[in-house]
Amino acid sequence: MRFRIPDTFTICGVIHTTTRPEHLVxxxxxxxxxxGFTRTIQIERTLTTDEAWRTFLHEALHxxxxxxxxxxxxxxxxxxxxxxxxxxxxxxxxx
Numbered sequence: 001m002r003f004r005i006p007d008t009f010t011i012c013g014v015i016h017t018t019t020r021p022e023h024l025v026x027x028x029x030x031x032x033x034x035x036g037f038t039r040t041i042q043i044e045r046t047l048t049t050d051e052a053w054r055t056f057l058h059e060a061l062h063x064x065x066x067x068x069x070x071x072x073x074x075x076x077x078x079x080x081x082x083x084x085x086x087x088x089x090x091x092x093x094x095x
Contacts, residue, residue: 003088005043005056012067018056020045031055034062057081 032055
């Protein structure tokens with residue numbers, strides 16, 4: 001995957017922040033987390049580029065799920081993140 005993970009991004013008109021801590025405090029064992037209160041996504045810095053990108057997609061979908069009140073459970077979010085990552089990996093930039 002050749003996309004840069006943004007420091008900030010907007011979903012539903014709401015600004016979110018992405019941070020890359022060494023380890024997730026309070027969420028040990030997870031690769032990423034989303035906080036709806038602070039609108040922050042955390043992604044462990046130790047992940048490979050591909051793992052970090054998939055984790056970002058997963059957590060961004062949690063943010064969208066929260067704001068749009070879609071009612072998706074984590075398994076469905078994971079499936080969507082994997083499908084979107086697979087699609088984006090096939091896209092080529094325009095010249």
